[in-house]
Amino acid sequence: MRAKTATGPGRPRRPARRGGPGRRRRRRHLTELGFGVLALTAVIPPAKGALFPDHRDAGTAHARTVVSSAMLEQADTSNVCRRGRVALTFDDGPDVYTPQVLRVLRAYNVHAVFYMSGEKAAARPDLVRAVVAGGHLAENHGWDHPHMTDLDAAAVHRQLAATNIAITRAGAPRPTRFRPPFGDTDDVVNRQARALGLRVVRWSVDTEDWRGRRPADIAATVLDKAGPGAEVLMHDGVANSAATIEALPAIITGLRARGLCTALHQG
Template sequence: MKKDQFLTRRGMLIAGAAALGAAGTAGALTLGAGDEPARTAASAAGPQARPVLSPSAYRLQPLTGYGPPQRTAARTAVRHEPFLRVSGRGRTMVLTFDDGPDPRYTPHILDTLAEHDVRAMFFVCGEQADWNRDLLARMADEGHVVGNHTWSHPLLTRLSRSRIHSELQRTSKVIEDAYGERPLWFRAPYGAWNRSVFQIEAELGMEPMAWTVDTEDWTTPGTRVIVDHVEDGAAPGVVVLSHDAGGDRSQSVRALRRYLPHLLDSGYHLTVPRRRYA
């Protein structure tokens, strides 16, 4: 997706923060063993001590729902805040990638994840996914979770309910056709949710997922800076935001190659959340 198709990210982040504040302070929810959130103190992840441990044998184990999922999902509750963190056994973290898939960068990210037997979440834009369905099929084959990131990456809080529904529904359809399942997770562009967005995503069977650590790779700050953001923010339950499209993501590709083995060697479980099914 061309960068100039989006509104300026910094401006949208400011607008998104205001919109999100109106919907309720995010960061106070963690996803535990079931679908109901538990409240925690809202705090940003800071630098953590990282003793060197053997890589975990459970790095591919999902957080919940250890059996094969059934076809019919339980009715999705309407949230008032997105999930910012997840809970799981040990030092669990989740890596997420937005705005793709992009044939220039996404395959390299998938290659690195496969090399280390790690699964991640990809929040895809429908118009990108529609042209790169083979990459969604590969994500399915390799056990990654694909979430909905709207069709064209708009600021949803400025759209009508019908437009919001169209953005989400069209993307869910493409994901289902290419990935094999409808998405169960949604991330609002620029982190901007409001009541209508929460209601519509729930109607479409999706839960809202935000993030704990922003790598700020969309600013192309340099590979070392991206690595530092991840390693300094690493902590149990952290959700890391990166990008595999929307601009030049070569720094994001190189950064993943550096920080992923370090996180694993430090004893982190890089995995994906699972929703409970009825």
């Protein structure tokens, strides 16, 4: 995954933090490179586009139209919690595919959690407001998707505080949850989150939808792995978000057929 140019709070020059973040970065980059090489031998690339789109980047400058009236005409709004709740969550927006995600969720009577990039929330406050207007939660995903454990305490604080400001300036309630990019957290990150009133939340089902997976495979992952109390990780701000949107009707109807309602967890 290529590095992004920092904006907003940025990354300060600093001596290495205790525990050797520079060494951890090198180990992590080597690990990620190894996984990438393995994946190249197992995945057939799409006819167009990169094999593995950077999951931090917007899908395209202009979204491909995925949702149609025909796609939603069979939408069932019944949502009975016979076995428990499953939370559908979306990272890395708000972005060009967010309005179509919202359209599907509205048709199926689903409330979800959107973990937002601060820089994108600042750039598209209209989409932050649309998320909240749909009854969804707008929560904190950091300013520009860094590995938080590579940053010192002051830089982590700036990432989180600036994102809170961007979301609230758009008209949303103050975030109460923080999902660390890559799930990358430690005691320093956790302390800074708590200081800002943020509860660190990860996930239990990773769809890996950003990797260029097919809609059927994304849906199958959720239906195979999600049980009562699951937190399902998807993305509304990546190159493959169109496939995630296509998968949503099968995910929602499949979960409900198993007695699992699609709803926000309490607390």
